[in-house]
Amino acid sequence: MAIERIFPSPNPGTAPYWKAARQHQLSLPKCQACGKFHSYPRSQCPFCSSDKLEWTNCSGAGTIFSYTEVFRAPSKAFAADLPYIVAIVELKEGPHLMTRLVTNDNASVRIGQPVTVAFDDMDEETSLPVFKASQT
Amino acid sequence: MIAANRAAIVGIGESAIGKIEDRSALQLHSDAVHAALADAGLTLNDIDGLITNPVRVEAWNMPCGVVSSYLGIRPSYLLTLDLAGASGAAMVHHAAMAIAAGQCKTVLCVGGQNLLSNKLRAHAVKQMAESGAAHPQFEAPYGPLVASNYALIARRHMHEYGTTPEQMAEVAVTIRKHASLNPNAHKRSLITVDDVMKSPMITSPLKRYDCALVSDGACAAIITSADRARDLKQKPVYLLGQGYGLSHSYVGEYLNLTTSGAVDSGRKAFEMSGLKHSDIDVAELYDCFTITVIIELEDLGFCKKGEGGAFVQGGRIGLDGELPLTTHGGLLSAGHFGLSAGFLHVLEAVRQIRGSAGERQVKDVKTALVHGNGGTIAIHCTLILGGADAA
Numbered sequence: 001m002a003i004e005r006i007f008p009s010p011n012p013g014t015a016p017y018w019k020a021a022r023q024h025q026l027s028l029p030k031c032q033a034c035g036k037f038h039s040y041p042r043s044q045c046p047f048c049s050s051d052k053l054e055w056t057n058c059s060g061a062g063t064i065f066s067y068t069e070v071f072r073a074p075s076k077a078f079a080a081d082l083p084y085i086v087a088i089v090e091l092k093e094g095p096h097l098m099t100r101l102v103t104n105d106n107a108s109v110r111i112g113q114p115v116t117v118a119f120d121d122m123d124e125e126t127s128l129p130v131f132k133a134s135q136t
Numbered sequence: 137m138i139a140a141n142r143a144a145i146v147g148i149g150e151s152a153i154g155k156i157e158d159r160s161a162l163q164l165h166s167d168a169v170h171a172a173l174a175d176a177g178l179t180l181n182d183i184d185g186l187i188t189n190p191v192r193v194e195a196w197n198m199p200c201g202v203v204s205s206y207l208g209i210r211p212s213y214l215l216t217l218d219l220a221g222a223s224g225a226a227m228v229h230h231a232a233m234a235i236a237a238g239q240c241k242t243v244l245c246v247g248g249q250n251l252l253s254n255k256l257r258a259h260a261v262k263q264m265a266e267s268g269a270a271h272p273q274f275e276a277p278y279g280p281l282v283a284s285n286y287a288l289i290a291r292r293h294m295h296e297y298g299t300t301p302e303q304m305a306e307v308a309v310t311i312r313k314h315a316s317l318n319p320n321a322h323k324r325s326l327i328t329v330d331d332v333m334k335s336p337m338i339t340s341p342l343k344r345y346d347c348a349l350v351s352d353g354a355c356a357a358i359i360t361s362a363d364r365a366r367d368l369k370q371k372p373v374y375l376l377g378q379g380y381g382l383s384h385s386y387v388g389e390y391l392n393l394t395t396s397g398a399v400d401s402g403r404k405a406f407e408m409s410g411l412k413h414s415d416i417d418v419a420e421l422y423d424c425f426t427i428t429v430i431i432e433l434e435d436l437g438f439c440k441k442g443e444g445g446a447f448v449q450g451g452r453i454g455l456d457g458e459l460p461l462t463t464h465g466g467l468l469s470a471g472h473f474g475l476s477a478g479f480l481h482v483l484e485a486v487r488q489i490r491g492s493a494g495e496r497q498v499k500d501v502k503t504a505l506v507h508g509n510g511g512t513i514a515i516h517c518t519l520i521l522g523g524a525d526a527a
């Protein structure tokens with residue numbers, strides 16, 4: 001029996017993020033008043049409270065802000081992936097995202113390492129942003 | 137001179153804590169309540185306020201109503217309080233507010249559950265991971281444990297300040313030593329730094345002994361006004377100050393992973409109490425993970441930012457040290473039965489101030505700081521408690 005993965009459930013506030021991800025774009029709200037990107041998506045800017053936001057594609061480039069190698073799965077859905085790297089990436093545009101770092105070498109992961117977004121096509125409707133070490 | 141309407145803790149009680157297979161969540165509540173009533177010399181007829189916290193093992197429609205009804209009381213003030221791990225500390229302040237507002241006179245605060253032995257236990261890790269600690273859309277699909285959220289903080293703290301796994305281990309070792317002197321603690325056998333370092337890696341850099349237990353248990357306390365406390369059985373312990381702090385909700389979007397809302401909660405609690413750090417005799421700090429304690433020590437101002445790792449070494453946080461810390465054994469060793477387990481820290485502060493902590497009694501305790509932390513170092517409540525000679 002196939003094990004169900006944990007799928008994100010988009011809502012009206014987050015649907016554009018997941019729609020862009022399906023197109024293999026990383027998109028976040030950018031404030032037209034103060035110019036800052038933010039995550040996770042809100043309907044008002046957490047920095048200046050303006051509601052003049054526009055979904056804007058990010059470069060997909062960032063660096064590892066922190067990471068952990070997980071040795072115990074929170075549920076069966078993740079057991080086959082063990083051990084895996086959960087990371088927080090600091091995007092070039094400023095915001096942070098929790099993500100999975102896709103790598104063949106868990107021991108090589110470092111804070112500050114440059115990374116680039118990639119997409120895990122979970123099914124025909126959902127793509128999950130993940131990150132890989134940037135090609136140097 | 138203590139003002140007549142200042143809140144006083146006048147009774148404390150615990151159920152058996154550990155692996156308690158023959159008690160339901162409500163039976164554990166009842167055990168703790170009756171122990172607290174006996175300690176106070178009161179009966180359920182004296183209780184006209186009730187505060188409790190949500191449980192995870194059963195679906196309770198309105199926990200404060202379920203618990204009151206189970207006990208057979210109809211309080212004039214009821215509250216289900218949920219500030220995650222800060223709930224225990226915050227119950228004391230909310231009881232104080234209800235009394236000061238004249239809504240009730242004597243409040244029972246109680247919480248706990250059979251988190252270890254309930255029949256959903258096989259799913260406990262899954263339940264906790266999906267309990268909302270991780271954002272359901274932007275975090276949960278990547279598979280973080282609750283511990284992974286703290287591991288991300290620990291890794292960043294190591295990077296920014298040079299904190300080491302051995303320093304984190306020192307927290308686990310000291311707190312276990314305190315638990316070894318607590319007859320009701322879940323885990324009492326002594327451990328060494330080497331034991332912690334060799335324990336299985338769960339989510340790097342956190343190993344098994346860096347993480348809180350999962351236990352069965354409940355605890356309760358009775359709070360009334362200083363005026364009424366005067367005629368009761370026990371030496372009252374007063375609430376001298378409190379503060380709250382919030383920095384974020386989800387760890388993945390928090391831009392500063394190593395500084396917490398404890399900066400605000402601590403500053404406010406100290407200001408209100410009029411006390412200084414050097415006045416604090418024991419610190420009952422929330423210890424869901426070893427890194428939590430190190431960050432709390434820094435953010436509450438017991439040491440400089442980044443020096444928490446060094447602070448916990450050299451016996452400074454032991455019972456004979458400069459700042460005896462989490463003297464009952466905390467969540468790491470005395471017991472962790474969900475968000476009410478932070479209330480055990482309040483009960484221990486009361487014991488230390490009364491001078492009734494037995495083998496683990498610290499000498500001449502007049503004041504205690506209690507700290508609760510909820511979410512991933514997200515929401516904080518700091519209390520400063522003291523006896524009549526503290527204020």
Ligand SMILES: [Zn+2]
Pocket residue numbers: 031032033034035036045046047048049050
């Ligand atoms: Zn803005």
